[in-house]
């Protein structure tokens with residue numbers, strides 16, 4: 001049995017991890033932390049039947065060697081020092097924050113607005129996008145779990161980028177459920193503000209998740225100019241789920257059948273990629289509460305069979321494939337378990 005420590009277990013990704021670990025036949029909870037409620041029990045904070053004691057992060061780090069893996073479910077910038085402490089014990093780390101996703105400290109500072117205090121560790125982390133980086137994830141000690149929006153966009157576009165069929169300007173329109181913002185009290189995320197409304201935010205070339213799209217999709221491209229991303233996220237009044245609508249133009253002569261074959265070949269045998277057949281479009285219900293990413297491919301104009309414009313729609317659950325489910329998948333791959341354990 002593998003024992004897991006969860007830092008930030010009272011947050012949305014943390015409580016999701018606790019639930020997933022309870023379904024996992026070879027994992028159990030070691031210790032869990034809270035910033036504001038140490039001394040209480042998990043069942044005092046969440047409506048769950050598990051009353052693990054909540055301890056401080058400091059105490060947890062002293063007990064890092066009691067577990068086989070530490071999941072860090074902390075706000076950005078709060079993971080950096082804990083990573084140093086856990087790394088020194090040799091225990092595996094899966095960081096759900098963005099602190100170790102980028103390879104370059106300047107990019108981190110540009111997108112996150114603060115200098116990175118452990119730039120030496122950035123290149124030691126593997127970017128845990130399971131379907132794309134599986135080989136590097138095997139046996140990795142330090143794994144940076146991807147962001148929720150970029151998981152949807154990168155899985156949706158990776159086949160096109162790798163084939164050199166992705167147009168240089170990538171326009172992405174995404175919607176996220178409110179849990180994507182974490183368990184916070186900002187007015188924008190209150191029920192009365194979010195409900196019966198839809199709010200675009202950080203639209204264009206402003207959102208920090210563009211850095212992860214650049215990392216994976218520019219990395220997949222064999223040659224040519226880097227892609228330019230226009231990415232417009234929206235706050236959608238549902239609890240969970242991400243839907244990304246992506247507008248692409250493929251080269252002349254590439255047919256819908258070619259594109260479908262490319263996606264089927266790229267994702268052959270992938271347990272968590274659901275490619276929708278012609279005529280179907282991915283919806284939130286295809287993926288909420290699952291670790292799946294659903295992808296649909298739709299020619300833009302039904303009257304132009306030789307048209308080159310397509311709309312790719314990708315959906316996932318931001319707390320599962322977009323966070324804690326992918327973290328478990330990463331753990332399974334890293335230690336050599338069947339990667340679907342606890343996730344089906």
Ligand SMILES: NC(=O)C1=CN([C@@H]2O[C@H](COP(=O)(O)OP(=O)(O)OC[C@H]3O[C@@H](n4cnc5c(N)ncnc54)[C@H](OP(=O)(O)O)[C@@H]3O)[C@@H](O)[C@H]2O)C=CC1
Nearest residue numbers: 008010011012013034035036073074097180182183318323
């Ligand atoms: N929500 C989502 O859909 C996704 C989130 N992520 C990333 O995962 C991480 C966690 O997100 P999420 O679960 O939503 O966040 P939440 O705000 O819901 O939870 C944060 C957790 O961290 C604890 N905490 C807060 N500040 C500190 C601190 N300074 N030191 C130690 N513990 C602290 C909180 O404790 P308490 O509340 O008990 O005080 C809580 O347990 C973030 O980096 C986020 O960007 C990634 C993908 C998707």
Ligand SMILES: CC(=O)N[C@@H](CCC(=O)OP(=O)(O)O)C(=O)O
Nearest residue numbers: 097098147148149176177180181
């Ligand atoms: C709705 C909402 O606010 N979503 C968050 C994304 C949350 C997330 O995934 O954070 P990471 O950066 O760790 O990936 C946002 O747009 O900032």
